[in-house]
Amino acid sequence: MRRKPKTFTIDGIDKKILRMLMEDARTPILEVARHVGISGAAIHQRLRKLEKAKLISGSKLIVNPEALGFTTSAFIGMYFDKEGDAPTIIKLLKRIPEVLECHYTTGHWNVFLKVLCKNNDHLMLLLNKLQDITGVSRTESFISLNQDIDRQVKI
Amino acid sequence: MRRKPKTFTIDGIDKKILRMLMEDARTPILEVARHVGISGAAIHQRLRKLEKAKLISGSKLIVNPEALGFTTSAFIGMYFDKEGDAPTIIKLLKRIPEVLECHYTTGHWNVFLKVLCKNNDHLMLLLNKLQDITGVSRTESFISLNQDIDRQVKI
DNA sequence: AGTGAAAGTGGATGTGG
DNA sequence: CCACATCCACTTTCACT
Secondary structure (H helix, E strand, O other): OOOOOOOOOOOHHHHHHHHHHHHOOOOOHHHHHHHHOOOHHHHHHHHHHHHHOOOEEEEEEEEOHHHHOOOEEEEEEEEEOOHHHHHHHHHHHHOOOOEEEEEEEOOOOOEEEEEEEOOHHHHHHHHHHHHOOOOEEEEEEEEEEEEEEEOOOOO | OOOOOOOOOOOHHHHHHHHHHHHOOOOOHHHHHHHHOOOHHHHHHHHHHHHHOOOEEEEEEEEOHHHHOOOEEEEEEEEEOOHHHHHHHHHHHHOOOOEEEEEEEOOOOOEEEEEEEOOHHHHHHHHHHHHOOOOEEEEEEEEEEEEEEEOOOOO
């Protein structure tokens, strides 16, 4: 199945709308309208257009993990015995809530995870759990002591 | 400055509210109310309480980078000549829009980046730019071929 | 594409249980 | 901590430009 080029031309007004809502998805449309200088109805139409073009894929409430006691974030590179084990292992990883991201990567590892734990003890338990998965030969982990940048694609 | 333990007790209703809004921050409060079985006013009060407790740190419109032509995501580990160069280098990294995340890490690297580029050529240019930063001695990069999991902390 | 207004719905708040 | 009722603001749609 061949797809057309998915890139979509958006103008300066679209950019302003997106930039505002990327910072706060609950900003009232009328406030956006005042900011960009067109009517609320026009903003509404543009948002529908952007959604239809799949440029907007939703909105999320952002929770602060630290307030829930999750203070240890880490990256984990995993080596598998066989490349072919990947689908099965990934299915298992999806069931582990501490795993926030899972990437297939080039380079050293088969997959690369971003995980979130309450503390170092919790992370140790998680590492043990990951290493016990059948088909996992080795893991390498890197604790994130501090995250200085966290943002989306620049519009 | 010593801080009290920031963990906060949230009950099952709070969890249901958060889970719904984490999937779609624009879900009407009244719909949440119907779902959890209490009034809209009560949901509103709980949300204010959760915000005051810093458990909610905002909401974001999620844009789909692929629809904008950004199809190459990668991780980059960076080595610095001196640890002390970090603040200066991080300041420069903040000005590079392709850098979406920047983590101080234990282990191999001084910092670890998540970047987003349009394609491999674009990534190459970015790597050159990063390597040209004064104080950067070496970089290692891992292209994410596919991301299978992307979520927030489990409530 | 954008405007303006109309109609419906949801958000915010205070009083009371 | 929650329900109910109120008021105001916002969303959504439509006819027109």
